[in-house]
Amino acid sequence: MDSHTHQRIRRDHATELAEDYVEVIDDIISKSGICRAVDLVEHFQVTHATVSNAVGRLVRDGFAKSQAYQPIELTAKGKRLASKARYRHETVKSFLRRLGVSEEAARIDSEGIEHHVGKETLDAMQRVLTEGWPAEPEAGE
Amino acid sequence: MDSHTHQRIRRDHATELAEDYVEVIDDIISKSGICRAVDLVEHFQVTHATVSNAVGRLVRDGFAKSQAYQPIELTAKGKRLASKARYRHETVKSFLRRLGVSEEAARIDSEGIEHHVGKETLDAMQRVLTEGWPAEPEAGE
DNA sequence: CGGATAACTTAGCCGATGCTAAGTTAGCAT
DNA sequence: ATGCTAACTTAGCATCGGCTAAGTTATCCG
Numbered sequence: 001m002d003s004h005t006h007q008r009i010r011r012d013h014a015t016e017l018a019e020d021y022v023e024v025i026d027d028i029i030s031k032s033g034i035c036r037a038v039d040l041v042e043h044f045q046v047t048h049a050t051v052s053n054a055v056g057r058l059v060r061d062g063f064a065k066s067q068a069y070q071p072i073e074l075t076a077k078g079k080r081l082a083s084k085a086r087y088r089h090e091t092v093k094s095f096l097r098r099l100g101v102s103e104e105a106a107r108i109d110s111e112g113i114e115h116h117v118g119k120e121t122l123d124a125m126q127r128v129l130t131e132g133w134p135a136e137p138e139a140g141e
Numbered sequence: 142m143d144s145h146t147h148q149r150i151r152r153d154h155a156t157e158l159a160e161d162y163v164e165v166i167d168d169i170i171s172k173s174g175i176c177r178a179v180d181l182v183e184h185f186q187v188t189h190a191t192v193s194n195a196v197g198r199l200v201r202d203g204f205a206k207s208q209a210y211q212p213i214e215l216t217a218k219g220k221r222l223a224s225k226a227r228y229r230h231e232t233v234k235s236f237l238r239r240l241g242v243s244e245e246a247a248r249i250d251s252e253g254i255e256h257h258v259g260k261e262t263l264d265a266m267q268r269v270l271t272e273g274w275p276a277e278p279e280a281g282e
Numbered sequence: 283c284g285g286a287t288a289a290c291t292t293a294g295c296c297g298a299t300g301c302t303a304a305g306t307t308a309g310c311a312t
Numbered sequence: 313a314t315g316c317t318a319a320c321t322t323a324g325c326a327t328c329g330g331c332t333a334a335g336t337t338a339t340c341c342g
Contacts, residue, residue, distance in 0.1 A: 054298095
């Protein structure tokens with residue numbers, strides 16, 4: 001295992017929460033028009049203070065815009081991240097369903113897995129969804 | 142998405158580093174007889190101080206034993222966690238290889254994914270490795 | 283045996299992500 | 313219009329996982 005792997009994992013962790021947030025914010029805006037902090041409080045089951053901090057980081061990093069006591073909006077950059085995250089998330093979840101995993105387990109595991117799936121793996125999963133399983137390496141039993 | 146999912150993900154994160162550490166410690170002990178902090182420094186590409194803190198948490202949580210300036214050992218609990226982690230890790234990596242992902246990408250992605258794979262998903266991956274792909278849902282196109 | 287050097291620990295810092303408690307603002311209802 | 317309540321922010325704290333810098337211990341070599 002090379003020396004860069006763990007550094008990549010640490011870097012992934014740093015953006016995970018941002019991805020989760022923008023994905024959920026985008027979702028809530030699609031469904032109900034606006035996204036308030038209280039919606040995120042409910043969704044993530046954390047306190048208002050935690051959401052306030054997290055949204056502050058999103059704004060600082062250019063993913064969201066917000067004025068005090070006003071609904072949260074995404075920047076273009078935030079929307080791009082959201083749709084990338086959603087694509088990965090849905091691909092992983094559909095793939096797990098296709099693998100035979102239950103809806104419940106696929107929902108839970110895809111949340112955790114989506115942030116660690118590189119392009120190659122994602123493409124392989126997508127290929128299964130559109131073209132079926134790859135060939136067996138041997139004459140199968 | 143239910144309210145417990147993100148709490149589970151947060152809980153997973155808390156044990157991720159412990160899993161990575163015990164897995165690597167166990168590995169190094171298998172290969173060279175003893176595991177020193179400096180081996181972990183090299184492996185994870187972090188400083189001695191970071192390793193010292195991390196090992197302190199492992200000891201505190203009952204996964205490892207260590208005396209100052211002495212090699213690190215695993216407790217029975219630590220060894221159990223290590224072999225669980227290794228099994229998951231290898232299953233995920235082999236599964237990705239079978240999916241057609243390159244050795245390099247499988248190695249990297251399996252590192253991140255292994256911590257988020259529940260029993261059901263793990264079993265499904267294992268089944269593919271031993272029995273081949275599941276049936277297609279429809280008459281394929 | 284006595285140093286030099288490598289290995290390790292400790293102290294103190296930072297940022298991320300969580301919390302509680304307390305203060306502020308917005309918005310509705312009377 | 314005033315006041316209540318819900319929504320939000322701010323302050324201050326903890327833990328984790330990084331870091332640097334400085335101190336301590338072990339070990340090996342001459």
